[in-house]
Amino acid sequence: MLAGFLIGFSNNLCQLSFYGMINFFGKKTVSRFTIGTATSGLSIIILRAIITVIFGDNNQSNIIPIAIYLSVAVFFTIVDLFLNLRMFKTPEYKSKIKNAISLLNP
Numbered sequence: 312m313l314a315g316f317l318i319g320f321s322n323n324l325c326q327l328s329f330y331g332m333i334n335f336f337g338k339k340t341v342s343r344f345t346i347g348t349a350t351s352g353l354s355i356i357i358l359r360a361i362i363t364v365i366f367g368d369n370n371q372s373n374i375i376p377i378a379i380y381l382s383v384a385v386f387f388t389i390v391d392l393f394l395n396l397r398m399f400k401t402p403e404y405k406s407k408i409k410n411a412i413s414l415l416n417p
Contacts, residue, residue, distance in 0.1 A: 318384050335407040
């Protein structure tokens with residue numbers, strides 16, 4: 312239960328942080344990010360449904376479905392962090408941040 316809380320908390324924190332960071336790119340990028348977030352949320356719900364269908368929901372002591380879900384969630388969280396860190400190194404992102412900082416500090 313603690314691991315589920317930590318995954319949910321870190322995913323929420325990452326998502327909100329990334330929304331704040333991509334705001335500098337304009338509404339087209341924010342729209343694509345929102346669609347990607349919705350698609351990933353739908354995918355994880357479908358994954359949970361598939362795991363429930365395969366393993367059932369009667370046996371509370373079966374740890375295999377929990378391990379599968381947890382490993383998939385951790386994997387995609389790491390991939391998400393890697394891709395976002397890669398985006399932060401792009402010249403376009405650095406330019407947008409530099410312009411935003413210069414607007415804040417005239």
